Amino acid sequence: MGTITENINQxxxxxxxxxxxxxxxxxxxxxSIQEAYDAGQRIFGESRVQELIPKQQNLPSDIExxxxxxxxxxxxxxxxxFISLIHSGDSAKLLSEINRCAKKEGRVVDVLLQIHxxxxxxxxxxxxxxxxxxxxxxxxxxLHNIHLCGVMGMAxxxxxxxxxxxxxxxxxxxxxxxxxxxxSEDEKFSYCSMGMSDDYLLxxxxxxxxxxxxxxxxxxxxx
Ligand SMILES: *Cc1c(COP(=O)(O)O)cnc(C)c1O
Numbered sequence: 001m002g003t004i005t006e007n008i009n010q011x012x013x014x015x016x017x018x019x020x021x022x023x024x025x026x027x028x029x030x031x032s033i034q035e036a037y038d039a040g041q042r043i044f045g046e047s048r049v050q051e052l053i054p055k056q057q058n059l060p061s062d063i064e065x066x067x068x069x070x071x072x073x074x075x076x077x078x079x080x081x082f083i084s085l086i087h088s089g090d091s092a093k094l095l096s097e098i099n100r101c102a103k104k105e106g107r108v109v110d111v112l113l114q115i116h117x118x119x120x121x122x123x124x125x126x127x128x129x130x131x132x133x134x135x136x137x138x139x140x141x142x143l144h145n146i147h148l149c150g151v152m153g154m155a156x157x158x159x160x161x162x163x164x165x166x167x168x169x170x171x172x173x174x175x176x177x178x179x180x181x182x183x184s185e186d187e188k189f190s191y192c193s194m195g196m197s198d199d200y201l202l203x204x205x206x207x208x209x210x211x212x213x214x215x216x217x218x219x220x221x222x223x
Contacts, residue, residue, distance in 0.1 A: 004032055007217045008039035015211075019204055022066050022087075022193075024214030026051065027221040030058055036217065037063065045087070045212050049075040056082055068152075068212055070124050073097040080105050087152040087193050087212070090114040090124040092134055095143060102145035110149045112193055115174050117167045118156040125153065128174055135182055148183070150191030151175045155199055168194050168206035175207070 002010065011021050024045040025033045033044060037060055046052040047069025056065055064084040071079075071088055079086075080101040089095050089111040102109040116125035126134060134140065140148060153171035155164040175192045183189030195203025197216035204211065215221065 001219060004035045004218060005039040008036050008041050011213070011217065012040065016204065018209055020210040022068070022210055022212045023217050024068065024196075024212050025055070025218060026069070026214065027223060028214075028218045030055055032218050033059055033063075043084075045214075049078050053078055066212075071098075077101045077104075080107065080109055083109060085149065085191075086111045088112070088114045088124070089146075089148075089152075090116075090126065092139060095140065095146060099143035099145045107145065109146050110188070111146045112150050112152040112191055113148060113178070115151055115153040115171050117170050118154055119163075120156060123154055128170065131174060131178075135178055147188055149188050150193065151178065152191075152193035154194070154196070155203075161202065164199055164202055165206060168199075168203050168208070172207035 015021060020043060022043045022045040023036050023041050026047045033055065042062065043064045043066060045066045045068040046055065052065060065082060067079055067083055067086045068088055070090065071086065071094060073094055076097050080098065086098060086109065095111065098109055098111060113131060114125035115131060116123055116127050151171060151174055155167040158164065171194055172192055179189055191210050192208050193210045193212065194206065194208040195211035197213050200211040200213055
Protein backbone atom coordinates (compact mmCIF):
# COMPACT_ATOMS: atom_id res chain seq x y z
CA MET A 1 0.00 0.00 0.00
CA GLY A 2 1.36 3.42 -1.02
CA THR A 3 1.25 6.75 0.75
CA ILE A 4 -2.00 8.71 0.71
CA THR A 5 -0.57 10.97 -1.99
CA GLU A 6 0.39 7.99 -4.16
CA ASN A 7 -3.00 6.39 -3.66
CA ILE A 8 -4.88 9.55 -4.64
CA ASN A 9 -2.69 9.96 -7.72
CA GLN A 10 -3.27 6.36 -8.71
CA UNK A 11 -7.04 6.69 -8.40
CA UNK A 12 -7.02 9.95 -10.35
CA UNK A 13 -5.02 8.29 -13.12
CA UNK A 14 -7.04 5.09 -13.33
CA UNK A 15 -10.70 6.03 -12.82
CA UNK A 16 -12.68 6.15 -16.05
CA UNK A 17 -13.90 9.54 -17.27
CA UNK A 18 -17.11 10.48 -15.53
CA UNK A 19 -16.49 8.45 -12.38
CA UNK A 20 -15.93 10.59 -9.29
CA UNK A 21 -14.03 9.62 -6.18
CA UNK A 22 -15.43 10.33 -2.73
CA UNK A 23 -12.48 9.75 -0.38
CA UNK A 24 -13.95 8.30 2.80
CA UNK A 25 -11.99 9.87 5.64
CA UNK A 26 -14.05 8.71 8.62
CA UNK A 27 -11.90 7.77 11.63
CA UNK A 28 -8.82 9.25 9.93
CA UNK A 29 -7.09 12.37 11.28
CA UNK A 30 -7.13 15.82 9.73
CA UNK A 31 -3.49 15.42 8.64
CA SER A 32 -4.46 12.54 6.40
CA ILE A 33 -7.25 14.54 4.83
CA GLN A 34 -4.89 17.46 4.30
CA GLU A 35 -2.43 15.17 2.55
CA ALA A 36 -5.12 13.93 0.18
CA TYR A 37 -6.26 17.52 -0.35
CA ASP A 38 -2.72 18.57 -1.23
CA ALA A 39 -2.69 15.77 -3.82
CA GLY A 40 -5.73 17.42 -5.40
CA GLN A 41 -8.62 15.52 -3.80
CA ARG A 42 -11.63 17.72 -2.98
CA ILE A 43 -14.51 15.35 -2.19
CA PHE A 44 -14.41 13.70 1.23
CA GLY A 45 -16.98 11.42 2.82
CA GLU A 46 -17.76 11.20 6.53
CA SER A 47 -20.30 9.13 8.40
CA ARG A 48 -20.53 10.67 11.85
CA VAL A 49 -21.76 14.20 12.51
CA GLN A 50 -19.67 14.79 15.65
CA GLU A 51 -16.53 13.90 13.73
CA LEU A 52 -17.39 15.86 10.62
CA ILE A 53 -18.09 19.19 12.34
CA PRO A 54 -14.55 19.86 13.67
CA LYS A 55 -12.98 18.58 10.45
CA GLN A 56 -15.10 20.94 8.42
CA GLN A 57 -14.10 23.82 10.68
CA ASN A 58 -10.38 23.08 10.62
CA LEU A 59 -9.77 22.05 7.02
CA PRO A 60 -9.81 24.06 3.75
CA SER A 61 -13.15 25.66 2.96
CA ASP A 62 -13.30 24.43 -0.64
CA ILE A 63 -13.59 20.79 0.43
CA GLU A 64 -16.86 19.24 -0.72
CA UNK A 65 -18.09 17.28 2.28
CA UNK A 66 -20.32 14.32 1.55
CA UNK A 67 -22.30 12.59 4.28
CA UNK A 68 -22.40 8.84 3.70
CA UNK A 69 -23.55 7.22 6.97
CA UNK A 70 -26.92 6.81 8.61
CA UNK A 71 -28.02 10.30 9.62
CA UNK A 72 -30.13 10.75 12.73
CA UNK A 73 -32.88 13.32 12.29
CA UNK A 74 -31.82 15.24 15.40
CA UNK A 75 -28.36 15.84 13.90
CA UNK A 76 -29.39 17.03 10.45
CA UNK A 77 -29.32 20.68 11.48
CA UNK A 78 -25.60 20.59 12.25
CA UNK A 79 -24.50 19.62 8.74
CA UNK A 80 -27.11 21.31 6.58
CA UNK A 81 -25.29 24.68 6.56
CA PHE A 82 -22.31 23.30 4.63
CA ILE A 83 -22.87 19.75 3.35
CA SER A 84 -22.41 19.28 -0.43
CA LEU A 85 -24.17 15.96 -0.85
CA ILE A 86 -25.96 13.57 1.49
CA HIS A 87 -25.66 10.04 0.03
CA SER A 88 -27.73 8.46 2.77
CA GLY A 89 -31.28 9.74 2.25
CA ASP A 90 -32.71 6.53 3.68
CA SER A 91 -36.28 7.34 4.74
CA ALA A 92 -39.18 9.67 4.00
CA LYS A 93 -38.85 11.08 7.51
CA LEU A 94 -35.18 11.93 7.05
CA LEU A 95 -35.78 13.59 3.68
CA SER A 96 -38.48 15.77 5.26
CA GLU A 97 -36.20 16.75 8.10
CA ILE A 98 -33.33 17.65 5.75
CA ASN A 99 -35.81 19.76 3.81
CA ARG A 100 -37.06 21.51 6.95
CA CYS A 101 -33.54 22.39 8.14
CA ALA A 102 -32.42 23.44 4.65
CA LYS A 103 -35.37 25.80 4.38
CA LYS A 104 -34.44 27.44 7.69
CA GLU A 105 -30.91 27.80 6.41
CA GLY A 106 -32.01 29.21 3.06
CA ARG A 107 -30.32 26.37 1.17
CA VAL A 108 -31.26 23.65 -1.25
CA VAL A 109 -29.37 20.51 -0.22
CA ASP A 110 -28.42 17.77 -2.69
CA VAL A 111 -29.48 14.31 -1.51
CA LEU A 112 -29.30 10.75 -2.86
CA LEU A 113 -31.93 8.10 -2.22
CA GLN A 114 -30.31 5.21 -0.39
CA ILE A 115 -31.51 1.81 -1.59
CA HIS A 116 -31.40 -1.30 0.59
CA UNK A 117 -30.52 -4.35 -1.46
CA UNK A 118 -27.89 -6.04 0.71
CA UNK A 119 -28.82 -9.16 2.67
CA UNK A 120 -27.88 -7.46 5.92
CA UNK A 121 -30.42 -5.98 8.26
CA UNK A 122 -27.83 -3.58 9.66
CA UNK A 123 -27.78 -1.65 6.40
CA UNK A 124 -30.40 1.01 5.90
CA UNK A 125 -32.26 2.53 3.00
CA UNK A 126 -35.49 2.21 1.08
CA UNK A 127 -36.28 -1.27 -0.20
CA UNK A 128 -36.83 -1.04 -3.97
CA UNK A 129 -40.60 -1.51 -3.70
CA UNK A 130 -40.77 1.04 -0.90
CA UNK A 131 -38.81 3.52 -2.98
CA UNK A 132 -41.11 3.09 -5.97
CA UNK A 133 -44.06 3.70 -3.65
CA UNK A 134 -42.45 6.79 -2.18
CA UNK A 135 -41.69 8.22 -5.60
CA UNK A 136 -45.19 7.45 -6.84
CA UNK A 137 -46.69 9.17 -3.78
CA UNK A 138 -45.22 12.44 -5.00
CA UNK A 139 -44.41 13.53 -1.40
CA UNK A 140 -40.90 14.45 -2.47
CA UNK A 141 -42.25 17.06 -4.86
CA UNK A 142 -43.22 19.18 -1.85
CA LEU A 143 -39.65 19.22 -0.55
CA HIS A 144 -38.44 22.36 -2.28
CA ASN A 145 -35.26 22.65 -0.21
CA ILE A 146 -33.78 19.33 -1.18
CA HIS A 147 -32.69 18.34 -4.66
CA LEU A 148 -32.78 14.62 -5.36
CA CYS A 149 -29.61 13.91 -7.36
CA GLY A 150 -29.56 10.12 -7.70
CA VAL A 151 -29.26 6.94 -5.68
CA MET A 152 -26.76 5.24 -3.38
CA GLY A 153 -26.44 1.62 -2.38
CA MET A 154 -24.16 -0.98 -0.86
CA ALA A 155 -23.69 -4.60 -1.76
CA UNK A 156 -23.69 -7.40 0.78
CA UNK A 157 -20.33 -8.03 2.43
CA UNK A 158 -19.49 -11.33 0.76
CA UNK A 159 -16.91 -13.05 -1.46
CA UNK A 160 -19.64 -14.06 -3.87
CA UNK A 161 -18.95 -11.80 -6.84
CA UNK A 162 -22.10 -12.83 -8.65
CA UNK A 163 -24.21 -11.71 -5.74
CA UNK A 164 -22.38 -8.38 -5.56
CA UNK A 165 -22.84 -7.82 -9.28
CA UNK A 166 -26.51 -8.72 -9.09
CA UNK A 167 -27.05 -6.24 -6.24
CA UNK A 168 -25.19 -3.45 -8.02
CA UNK A 169 -27.26 -4.10 -11.13
CA UNK A 170 -30.41 -3.81 -9.06
CA UNK A 171 -29.27 -0.46 -7.68
CA UNK A 172 -28.33 0.83 -11.13
CA UNK A 173 -31.68 -0.45 -12.44
CA UNK A 174 -33.53 1.55 -9.79
CA UNK A 175 -31.51 4.62 -10.73
CA UNK A 176 -32.45 4.22 -14.41
CA UNK A 177 -36.13 3.68 -13.63
CA UNK A 178 -36.42 6.71 -11.37
CA UNK A 179 -34.40 8.83 -13.75
CA UNK A 180 -36.64 7.91 -16.65
CA UNK A 181 -39.93 8.27 -14.78
CA UNK A 182 -39.31 11.40 -12.78
CA UNK A 183 -36.08 13.16 -13.70
CA SER A 184 -35.56 12.73 -17.43
CA GLU A 185 -35.42 16.52 -17.80
CA ASP A 186 -33.28 17.09 -14.71
CA GLU A 187 -29.55 16.98 -15.43
CA LYS A 188 -28.75 17.06 -11.73
CA PHE A 189 -30.32 13.66 -11.16
CA SER A 190 -27.15 11.92 -12.28
CA TYR A 191 -25.44 10.10 -9.41
CA CYS A 192 -25.33 6.36 -8.99
CA SER A 193 -23.18 6.02 -5.84
CA MET A 194 -21.88 2.46 -5.47
CA GLY A 195 -18.59 0.78 -4.69
CA MET A 196 -16.12 0.78 -1.79
CA SER A 197 -12.50 -0.38 -1.43
CA ASP A 198 -13.28 -4.06 -2.01
CA ASP A 199 -15.85 -3.79 -4.77
CA TYR A 200 -15.47 -0.48 -6.60
CA LEU A 201 -14.22 -2.08 -9.84
CA LEU A 202 -17.33 -4.27 -10.01
CA UNK A 203 -19.46 -1.24 -9.12
CA UNK A 204 -18.03 0.78 -12.00
CA UNK A 205 -18.67 -2.11 -14.39
CA UNK A 206 -22.27 -2.10 -13.19
CA UNK A 207 -22.72 1.62 -13.81
CA UNK A 208 -21.50 3.44 -10.71
CA UNK A 209 -20.36 7.00 -11.34
CA UNK A 210 -19.25 7.94 -7.83
CA UNK A 211 -17.32 5.51 -5.68
CA UNK A 212 -16.78 5.85 -1.92
CA UNK A 213 -13.32 4.59 -1.02
CA UNK A 214 -11.74 4.74 2.43
CA UNK A 215 -9.39 1.90 3.38
CA UNK A 216 -7.74 1.64 -0.01
CA UNK A 217 -6.65 5.30 0.22
CA UNK A 218 -6.13 6.00 3.92
CA UNK A 219 -5.36 2.51 5.27
CA UNK A 220 -7.17 0.54 7.94
CA UNK A 221 -9.42 2.48 10.31
CA UNK A 222 -8.68 2.32 14.03
CA UNK A 223 -12.04 2.35 15.78
C1 LIG B 1 -17.01 3.38 5.45
C2 LIG B 1 -17.83 3.47 4.24
C3 LIG B 1 -17.25 3.39 2.96
C4 LIG B 1 -15.78 3.15 2.71
O1 LIG B 1 -15.44 1.82 2.98
P1 LIG B 1 -13.99 1.22 2.65
O2 LIG B 1 -14.21 -0.24 2.64
O3 LIG B 1 -13.08 1.66 3.74
O4 LIG B 1 -13.58 1.74 1.32
C5 LIG B 1 -18.09 3.55 1.87
N1 LIG B 1 -19.41 3.78 2.01
C6 LIG B 1 -20.00 3.84 3.21
C7 LIG B 1 -21.46 4.08 3.29
C8 LIG B 1 -19.23 3.69 4.36
O5 LIG B 1 -19.83 3.74 5.56
